[in-house]
Amino acid sequence: MSTHEAETDDVRAIKSGADHLRAVQDGRAVYLDGQRVQDVTTHPAYRNAVASAAGLYDYQAQPDNVETMTFDPGTGRRVNRCWQLPRSYEELKERRHALVAWAEQTCGFMGRSPDHVASVLAGQVMGIEVFQAYDQKRARALQDYFEYARSNDLFLTYVINNVQGDRSKAFGDQGEGSEDLIAKIVDEDAAGITIRGAKLFATSAIMANEIFVGSGQPLKPGEENLAFSCALPMNAPGLRVLSRKSFEAHAVSEFDNPLSSRFDENDALIFFDDVKVPWERVFVYRNTDMCRAQFHDTPGHIYQNYQAQIRLSVKLRFLAGLARGVADTIGTINFPPVRETLGRLASQAAMITSMVYGMEAAGRMRGPYYLPDRHLLYAAQVQAQELYPQIIHTIRELAGGALLMLPSSVQDFADPELARIIQRTQISPAMSGMDRVKLLKLAWDAVGSEFASRHVQYEMFYAGAQFVTRGHSFRTYDWAAAGSMAQALMHRYPSPAPIDHIDRSTTASL
Ligand SMILES: Cc1cc2nc3c(=O)[nH]c(=O)nc-3n(C[C@H](O)[C@H](O)[C@H](O)COP(=O)(O)OP(=O)(O)OC[C@H]3O[C@@H](n4cnc5c(N)ncnc54)[C@H](O)[C@@H]3O)c2cc1C
Structure with a gap:
């Protein structure tokens, strides 16, 4: 063969x-x-x-x-x-x-x-x-x-x-x-x-x-x-x-x-x-x-949630692109506050990607296998639960009424008279009226539809409620290493004499 x-x-x-x-x-x-x-x-x-x-x-x-x-x-x-x-x-x-x-x-x-x-x-x-x-x-x-x-x-x-x-x-x-x-x-x-x-x-x-x-x-x-x-x-x-x-x-x-x-x-x-x-x-x-x-006690939870963060990093990249598309479509992209908002959103999306790279780079061997870092994973999870609804809110804020003021359905385009009105009213500096409608309908399905709403609930809860994920973060953080810096600093300067050593005769009259 x-x-x-x-x-x-x-x-x-x-x-x-x-x-x-x-x-x-x-x-x-x-x-x-x-x-x-x-x-x-x-x-x-x-x-x-x-x-x-x-x-x-x-x-x-x-x-x-x-x-x-x-x-x-x-x-x-x-x-x-x-x-x-x-x-x-x-x-x-x-x-x-x-x-x-x-x-x-x-x-x-x-x-x-x-x-x-x-x-x-x-x-x-x-x-x-x-x-x-x-x-x-x-x-x-x-x-x-x-x-x-x-x-x-x-x-x-x-x-x-x-x-x-x-x-x-x-x-x-x-x-x-x-x-x-x-x-x-x-x-x-x-x-x-x-x-x-x-x-x-x-x-x-x-x-x-x-x-x-x-x-x-x-x-x-x-x-x-x-x-x-x-x-x-x-x-x-x-x-x-x-x-x-x-x-x-x-x-x-x-x-x-x-x-x-x-x-x-x-x-x-x-x-x-x-x-x-x-x-x-x-x-x-x-x-x-x-x-x-x-x-x-096995790496089961780590690998399961590491996959979830990888998947989320892709979803946030998609949403960032959509947000930018909305601003291009309605002609707000050159307004400084809009660019700032998009800059913040891009950094939020990139944060999850960076945390995925970080948990991989800070990983360790367990027997013959290599594991992503557990705490960085839970840190990403805690951030993601808060981040997702914020990002959805930001896209809605960027869009205004554009997400809703759309033809009732694709069938409106079948009527030449309606299609003509749509073409004249759905204008965009970046694309045709048809493409504007197409993009904004996609955006609504991602941030406002019942499907989108289920996704907010999903990202907030698929790994358990916040008290659960924050508990994992608390449990896995290296508190000893974090606390040792404060301890080391405190050892570098003297404390006042303990209260017992103060000459009480000088304070008796106070
Ligand atoms: C869309 C979606 C898809 C999912 N897919 C799956 C799946 O495929 N497989 C799977 O196994 N699971 C899945 N889950 C996760 C799962 O089923 C639960 O939703 C998740 O574990 C949270 O539990 P709960 O819904 O009972 O909420 P609860 O744990 O009851 O939390 C609800 C709220 O109550 C409060 N609360 C409850 N208990 C406490 C407490 N002890 N201390 C403090 N506050 C508390 C919190 O404020 C919390 O926000 C999914 C969840 C969603 C939303």
Whole structure:
């Protein structure tokens, strides 16, 4: 076989969009508006988002992208670099280039693209000794599952959070009628465990191959029934996906809602209706501390959130470009205050990129693997939660009423008389009236539509509320090094004599 033929075979073996579309036509139980969805690849509420996800696989399979996007983990089949376990700073950057290229395909709007949960598993496997110290069998199950998911280049999503319920109570103590609120182990036998109850938010569940189920929120002793993690195919018997409202279904047209119509990855509540999980897919079993350790004692949490910051850096770059486009379109770009505002926005976008570079450069080896710096990662996360709503607000401020005073839909252009009026009223120093409308509709979909509003909530909460991320930042900062400077300085100058040594006879009369 010639070298060329070998390469062609290699390229063919890479997972393609068509492979992904076929795989998700698996009879999964997705519910929307009171109906069971028959096929997510054709349903008007999901088909474009599913096609966008499939497009990621087509992108990686293009001959020019194969080297950047994929690697051979030693199985002879190239898979996405999100499965790579970096052994140096150079390999970490190589992996990042693939993640950036994927995020660019969706302008950063698909937060649970396949590289997110793959990064969690990669991080957990980099710390497999943590699992082994708790339970050898569960560690073996995780290692085997990782290899299975990686060699099939699976798209995984996860549910590691609980239904909000009553926050003033523990998850395991929500009171009468809450039996099915939070997924728990209700039975077990020689084949595996049975789980019943809910978990959320399963972002991308409608289009993923499989789902990782676990507990990222702290559990206390006594809540062992809730303390498990496992993986299931999306069509597992009894697994129900209760989709939220579809923004794709409500998109007026591609022209009117260019983002909602193609990147609505969807969020869902997963209800496990006595779902059977075989032991070889159970990674944590009735151990509250191991639930925490699987994310925080392994590099799982670091790799999962490092991916999220890479994706966000791309999204902010997209939004910065959009902001500049708005100012160009309405002719305010040369006003000094507008340039200042854009300068501030550009620096905010660049800050997240810089923090990604910083966490990589300040990384360290853990055994054979190279990890981004944990504190710089959490610092970026805390900043990002505040930054995102600010950036959205800034773009709205830059645009004024332009974002709303637009033709009701693309259909207005079909009427020559209306089209003529639109052409005369939607003027711009930078582009045609049509292009002005096109750009401003894109901007509204990014900052003002229901889809945009969900994204603000997503960026504020996907990693937990602010008290959670600030807690990680507090916990991982090097307070000793920071405090030692103040201590060292204080040692360089004398303190006044202690109060006990002051001659009290001189102060007695005061
Ligand atoms: C769009 C979206 C997509 C998501 N996708 C996923 C996903 O795919 N998989 C997944 O597992 N998770 C996902 N999440 C995250 C997750 O499900 C939760 O939203 C997140 O962990 C926050 O929990 P909560 O919503 O229950 O809010 P809470 O934790 O209840 O927080 C709500 C507010 O209550 C206050 N509060 C609550 N408890 C405390 C406390 N102890 N101390 C101080 N203040 C408190 C805070 O002010 C906070 O802002 C997603 C979230 C969103 C919004």
